[in-house]
Amino acid sequence: MFQILHDVNIDWLGNRRWFIGISVLLMLAGLGSAIVRQATGRDAFNLGVDFKGGTVVTARFKQRPADDAIRAALVGKGLNDAVVQPVTDRTDTVLIKVPLEGEGQDGRARVREALNSFGTETAPATELEADPNAAYKIVGTDAVGAIAGAQLRNKAIAVTLAALVGILFYIAVRFEWTYGAAAVIAVFHDVLVTLGFFSIFQLEVSLTVIAALLTLVGFSVNDTIVVFDRIRENRKLHRRDSLYKITNDSINQTLSRTIIANGLVFLSVLAMVLFGGDVLRGFSLALFIGVVFGTYSSVAVASPIMVWWEQRLEAANRAAALSFNQPPVRGGARPAQVAPGPRKQRSTGAGRA
């Protein structure tokens, strides 16, 4: 049997301060980038036309002029803020991004006017190669108005939050509220960290990036559930062990699966980044970052939060039971000996290792 990991025994919860610290640091870095950019008058995020409004024209040339020449032609027609961006997949194609203008302004028509200085465009129904006289062809446009942009943005945020709430409910029903909350916090962390990367490196946030974030939500929760599932199972099997030990054991037992499965997803996403073309690049990049942190968070963020929460609940219940001399409200069905203090447990954990 060829095996990546053998009988791992890592004290994940013992190192939780480190893990949480790193996560907080990453989130603060992203948040800092967004705030600093906003405060200095730049955009916190490099929003694409989907959210900001504006026009992107994809033009294909027989002989592509230099970017500066295209820019000069655009400025000549009054398109001063247009951005010319080469396409990495094809050298004959450029993206021309025109920011949002007043109502009735037609970005496509104005770009065409500017490009006509390089020669004529092919007729709509013919391909560029088939027309000997034409110099270029507009092969695609995306024009989004201000209303649609704001609407798409709000919708994207609303859908993401709604999906998180749906997940929270499902896990709450299948496990406990604390598990659900921990999973959702972890996944929220993944989304924030990924968005932070997009702010720091000013990668373009488009509609497909939002789709990627939602996929990431699915993936990360996926991983978290695999661990939680094992915790649930182990709590039934090893009733005398503490939640602390059970959680550590469960993470270790599922670790090889976590690494293999996420490694494979990582490989598929890598294939998308490298071969998926420009249109999918934002999507693949968001997932690329997201898969790494999704894996990290399901191991290093979700479980510590869940354990911390459960321990507090147990402590509260014990206190309530003592003061009212009644059985505990929750945890009645649980093993009685569940929650030793983390500090004490860490010393035993070290001894075991």
Added chain:
Amino acid sequence: MKKQNLLLRVIIIVVVTLLGLYAVIGPRHRPTLADFKWSGIKQSLATNIHLGLDLQGGSHLVMRVKTEEFLRRLTEDNFVAAQNAAKDAGYDVKGGRADIGPGNYRVVVEPADTSKTAEIKEAVEKKVELGDTSVWSYSGSGGTLTWSMTGAAERTLADNATTQALNIIESRINALGIAEPTLQTHGAQTSHQILLQMPGVQDPERVKDVLRGESRLELVHVIGPPSPQPATTYPSEAEAINSLNSAGTVPPNRKVLPYQERNETAADQTQPKPKQWVVVEIPAIIDGSELRNALASQSQGGRADEYEIDFSLKKAGADKFGAWTGSHINEYMGVVLNGEVRSIAFIKSQIYDRGQITGRFSKQTAEDLALTLRSGALPAPIEYLEERTVGPSLGADSIKAGVRASLVGLALVIFFMLVYYRGSGVNAVVALILNMILMMAGLILFGATLTLPGIAGIILTIGMAVDSNVLIFERIREELRSGKTIPSAVDLGFNRAFITIIDTHVTTIISSLFLFVFGTGPIRGFAVTLVIGLLINLFSAVYVSRTIFIWLLSRRKMESLSI
């Protein structure tokens, strides 16, 4: 496991696989020999899978019906009508206004004699639709009469305007002869948006113009002395208003409109005629709703490339028009299109049901205008919110990139599974390939379209699908390590992992469903493939994979399991 059970499982799997294969690459006609050749299979595949606009090329337009404009006009019309009705009944009106704001549409009438409000209300409501209490709620105080549109009526009227606009747009698209368009309302009902998708249309400029054409046609009385005096026009709006002698305001039964003789044809472009202004009487003699037909025709006596529009009226409109023209011989009549006077002519003799809009149109403009006039006026203007076009070559590039990424991803995953899990890896690979086939079949059977984000969904499903197998295999290994026999380790591995697989799949499906229900365009295409892929995965990764294990175990007593 019993032999029969295994047989049943194998039969189910084979039947499902064959059906899936047929759905994907089977011809939709009586199969011929050519359908089994490589080219025939490719042909069938291309016809079976519906490609989204981003892959096959086409235009995607989102437009909004400006319903607030519809409500504003309705309120203003009612205000004018109310004032006229009060005057006709012999009550003098001192002032009033159409009070318009978001969520606030009111008609306010201030009579000269404040003690007569009850009588005026009765007179107005008898003649004007303000009496409709389902739409307008009346309140009178301090000698003024106020009709406010109810919130419910506002919503209903706005929704009706959107539906009406949708129908008109549909008839215009059909008249333009666009192939396989999809037209539907878009987003929340209150957003009054319409989505139009046109496969194959690369440059939607003309379509956009035709759809946007409001085509509000009105025939109006132009105020001024009759022929042989020329039609009364003014060089500026202010002068036109001054001519009314009403202290700089326009009385409710008059309107000042711009008038410009159009220079659509090339020869005249260099010398545009100055814009002029005319005073017209409202309400109009008749409007576009009375139109029976409109056709573009070459101008008579004009240049060969000049066109005009001939129109004819319905019976009721013709009666009204005939009566009016009969009593206004030699006076001037204007043809108003979208609030702009296009042509002015004097009434030579009584006209009943025919007329022309002259104005030196080019052929295409005249034809498009006639088309929009025939389809009826839009109840409100529309604006374009989103326009996306993809040329077929760009779409083909995307397909290539998507297929390449999928194949590379698939190859990497297959390679790893075979190296790491050896014999059992074959299991996973079979399940994975079956998953791909059935996913395509699912897309086809549900009539879903494959988009570029959809291809991304497929690539991700490869990742999720293989995760199920990894979960199962790792679990089986664990059970083997703890000393279980091979059959019980396989059994336990599947049973334990299944609980986890269900939980992980349901959560991902939940988030995908949100994407599908609330998401737009590309996001939806992604969600569809992901959900279909995950559902199929429960079959391919669990059921099929387990059957292969059962089969392996039933063949002989195994000493070791290749996992």
